[in-house]
Amino acid sequence: MRIRVLGCSGGIGAGSLTSALLIDNDVLIDAGTGIGDLALADIDSIRHVFLTHSHLDHIAGLPMLVDRLFDEDFETPLTVYAREETLRAVQDHLFNDVIWPDFSKLPNASNPMLRYRVCEPGDTIVVGHREFYAVDVVHSVPSLGFTVQNSGGVFAVSGDTKTNETLWPVLNACDDLKVLVIEVSFPNEMHELATLSGHYTPQTLTDDLKRLRHSPEIWLTGMKPGEESRILSQVSEAAPEKNIRMLSRGTVLTV
Numbered sequence: 001m002r003i004r005v006l007g008c009s010g011g012i013g014a015g016s017l018t019s020a021l022l023i024d025n026d027v028l029i030d031a032g033t034g035i036g037d038l039a040l041a042d043i044d045s046i047r048h049v050f051l052t053h054s055h056l057d058h059i060a061g062l063p064m065l066v067d068r069l070f071d072e073d074f075e076t077p078l079t080v081y082a083r084e085e086t087l088r089a090v091q092d093h094l095f096n097d098v099i100w101p102d103f104s105k106l107p108n109a110s111n112p113m114l115r116y117r118v119c120e121p122g123d124t125i126v127v128g129h130r131e132f133y134a135v136d137v138v139h140s141v142p143s144l145g146f147t148v149q150n151s152g153g154v155f156a157v158s159g160d161t162k163t164n165e166t167l168w169p170v171l172n173a174c175d176d177l178k179v180l181v182i183e184v185s186f187p188n189e190m191h192e193l194a195t196l197s198g199h200y201t202p203q204t205l206t207d208d209l210k211r212l213r214h215s216p217e218i219w220l221t222g223m224k225p226g227e228e229s230r231i232l233s234q235v236s237e238a239a240p241e242k243n244i245r246m247l248s249r250g251t252v253l254t255v
Contacts (some may be wrong), residue, residue, distance in 0.1 A: 001130060001150045003253040005180070007034020008221040010057065010185045017249055018057035021157065021181070022046075027067075027127055029146060029157055034249065035061040043068050048127050050119070051082035052159030053143035054089035057105045062090070063100040066114050073106040081119040081132070085142040090117070119144070121166070135170045137161035139198035147171070148255075153178035155255045160185070160222060162198050168211040177214045178255045181247060183222030189231045202234035209239055219247040 002024055007017030018032030028035065029049040032034070035043070043065065052058055062080070069078050080087065095102045103114035121136035121144065129137055135145040138161055145158040145167055153176040158167060160183050171177060185199035194201045199222070200208075209218070223231050223246070232246045 001146065001152055001155060001255045003155060003255070004226045005034075005247055005249055005253070007032045007249060008039060008181075008247040008251075009182075010183075010222045010224040013225045015249070019052075019222065020061065021040040023130065023148065024128075027130070027132075029148075030058040030159075031060070031062040031065055032057050033060050035065055037249075040068070047076050047078055049078065049080045050125075050132060050144075051080060051086050051090070052144060052145065052157070053083075053139060053141050054086045055136065055141065055160070058160075059090060059094070063094055066095075066103045067100075070103060070106065070113050070138040072114050077113050077115045079115045079117055081117045081125055081140045083120060083134075083144060084118050086144075087116045087118060089141075090200060133170070134163075136166045138164040138166075140196075141198075144152075145170075145196075147174055147176075147177075149176075150255065152255045155253065156181070156216075158201060162195060162200055163204050163208055168208065172211070172213045174214070177216045179219065179253050180212075180216045181219045181221050181253075184220050184231055185222045185224055187227055188234055202231055202238055206235060206238035206242075209242060215243065217253070218242055218244045218253070219253070220244065221247045 004022040006020040010140045018036040020032045020034035021029040025045040053165035095141040104112045123134045125132045131149045133147045147156045154174040184205045186194040
């Protein structure tokens, strides 16, 4: 399983693009502005999108992705998987024939190019040789993290979250956890804002990492532009024994 990082920033500017991970060549986890860097042939291979939640930095590229893929004579539709609340937000506020065409009715309502599939915490979705398991996490809107398993092991992504009681038991149950991508958006000095907006700081993240019984590669994502160095320094200082690195656009992870 090949995970290509298209975007991993908590904002835009100075080359920063927002959350999007390409799994092999056909699945996205989140569809932020990072997908805009894909070659057309790479875009055309995508047929599955797993959304962690409904915030714009995680879905901003989705309307343009569907527009690119649309074909009245399609063979395989594009399926979007997410919590019911997330799918409702996408339908009500994006694909509503005001902001963007409702591709769930095109080319016709009985056989649309864009399909929605509800994915709730505890659900497993099998796509080819990979199993996507949905994990409840705590954010300011209903959100998911995901573990993705194939024969090589398990890759996990937290989505946006703060201290929670649900992610860590799932990760500890993954005996072959190889890679964990986890968000930490704000430095310690912005603890109050992080808590109110549902995000980790270096201190709250490293406190939670003490619950993890495995020793995977840990990659930090979702940092606010301009705060990356300070956040990474604070995480490294608080957890020097952990294998922690900062994710960057273009990174390729293999499981």
